[in-house]
Amino acid sequence: MLNPKLRSLLKVAQLKSYTEAAKQLSLTQPAVSQHIHQLEEELDIRIFDRINNELIITPQGEIAVHYAERMQTLYENMKSAIKNERRGVSSLSVGITHTAESNPIAQVLARYTASHKGVNIKMITDTISNLYDKLRSFEIDLAIVEGRIPDPSLRYTLLDTDCLMLVTNPDHPLSKKGLVTVDEIKKENLILRLASSNTRNLFVSHLQSNNMDIAEFNVILEVDNIATIKDLVRLNYGVSVLPQSVCLDELKKGKIAAMPIENFSMMREMNIVYNSDFEKFDLLRDIISTYKETVKTYS
Numbered sequence: 001m002l003n004p005k006l007r008s009l010l011k012v013a014q015l016k017s018y019t020e021a022a023k024q025l026s027l028t029q030p031a032v033s034q035h036i037h038q039l040e041e042e043l044d045i046r047i048f049d050r051i052n053n054e055l056i057i058t059p060q061g062e063i064a065v066h067y068a069e070r071m072q073t074l075y076e077n078m079k080s081a082i083k084n085e086r087r088g089v090s091s092l093s094v095g096i097t098h099t100a101e102s103n104p105i106a107q108v109l110a111r112y113t114a115s116h117k118g119v120n121i122k123m124i125t126d127t128i129s130n131l132y133d134k135l136r137s138f139e140i141d142l143a144i145v146e147g148r149i150p151d152p153s154l155r156y157t158l159l160d161t162d163c164l165m166l167v168t169n170p171d172h173p174l175s176k177k178g179l180v181t182v183d184e185i186k187k188e189n190l191i192l193r194l195a196s197s198n199t200r201n202l203f204v205s206h207l208q209s210n211n212m213d214i215a216e217f218n219v220i221l222e223v224d225n226i227a228t229i230k231d232l233v234r235l236n237y238g239v240s241v242l243p244q245s246v247c248l249d250e251l252k253k254g255k256i257a258a259m260p261i262e263n264f265s266m267m268r269e270m271n272i273v274y275n276s277d278f279e280k281f282d283l284l285r286d287i288i289s290t291y292k293e294t295v296k297t298y299s
Contacts, residue, residue: 002075006068008035009047013065016055039064070137077139091120092283095131095140099199100270102226102246104298105144108291119283128198135275142284143273146198146243155278156271159291162245164203164266165258169236175257182212182261189220189238191229198268203241206264230256245270248298 011021012032022029040047047061057065081091096105109121124131124140131143132151149156166185168175174184193200204214220238223229229240230247234255241261250256272284 002072005035005039006071008032009039009065009068010072012036012048012055013057013061018055070139073139074137090118090280090283091122092142092280093122093124093140095124095126095134095143097128097131097145097198098125098224099146099197099226099243099246100144101125102230103243103270104245104248104294105291108287108294111294112287112290116286127196132273135273138275141274141278141280144270145273146270147202147268149271149273153276154273155276156273157284157288158269159272159288160245160270160295162243162268162270163260164199164241164264164268165244165247166239166261167230167233167242167247167256167258168239169234170254170257172236172239172257174239174259177259179262180259182207182210182264185239185261186217188218190217191221191223191232191238191240192219193226193229193242194222194224197224199241199243202266202268206266210263241266243268248295252298 008021008025008027008031011025012018015021015024018032018036019029022032025032036047043060043064045060045064046058047064049056049058077093094109096103100106106123109123113119113121124134126134128145128147131140131145132154134140135143135154136151144159146162166174166180174180174188177184192203195201207214221232223232226242226246229242230250232238233240234250242258244251244258247256247258251258272288274284278284
């Protein structure tokens with residue numbers, strides 16, 4: 001069971017009230033207050049401040065809550081793993097980036113579990129940095145990410161290679177070209193991922209290596225969700241630069257068109273990352289095999 005002090009911390013942080021937290025935990029208010037006070041003494045920090053009669057969590061308190069949430073997740077994962085082992089079920093927690101969410105990987109995981117009884121997969125979508133954090137804290141078993149792995153303590157295997165392409169409406173004049181130039185793109189309304197995304201950063205880095213700047217382009221919209229970008233491109237509100245892998249279904253159905261950009265070889269790896277003590281390699285190999293079979297159906 002999660003440490004009672006941490007349970008009190010999480011509940012007070014959620015409800016912003018010692019009294020309400022005590023009610024939900026079936027404890028007295030002094031008991032909850034004592035739990036928080038003990039944590040503050042152990043950690044040598046102040047977790048909550050009361051300002052204008054409102055309970056405000058301190059920056060150091062935010063850190064304490066963050067790690068308490070991880071501990072709670074690990075505890076729940078432990079219970080789930082034990083339960084699955086008793087049932088003869090092999091469980092796996094997989095983290096994917098928002099880009100991979102539009103990639104066939106979600107279909108691959110669903111296809112794999114549908115054809116393999118006794119396998120349960122939990123899929124979590126998050127930013128690439130958060131996925132690395134979740135791997136290190138053992139909240140997830142695998143992470144499917146784009147690009148090189150920055151942490152040498154983590155291990156990985158190559159899933160696929162991918163490249164960025166110019167994506168347009170199938171009736172757009174540029175869609176008739178086998179190759180587009182950067183100058184042609186500058187004349188278009190551009191819909192891009194947010195500046196924090198790896199997709200956007202890869203495009204920008206290639207611009208910079210060619211002595212260009214994103215400010216030279218007519219970026220009319222920045223969107224976090226790739227599915228939304230594809231919909232807007234399909235409706236001809238603009239063009240975009242996206243990984244080819246996230247457009248496979250739309251390309252096959254003729255809903256959008258994709259062309260390479262001259263002098264821009266925007267290739268990147270897609271890797272499956274895991275901790276050094278990961279042991280379910282048979283399951284990992286099966287997922288990679290299912291991925292390759294699924295991608296073939298788009299070609």
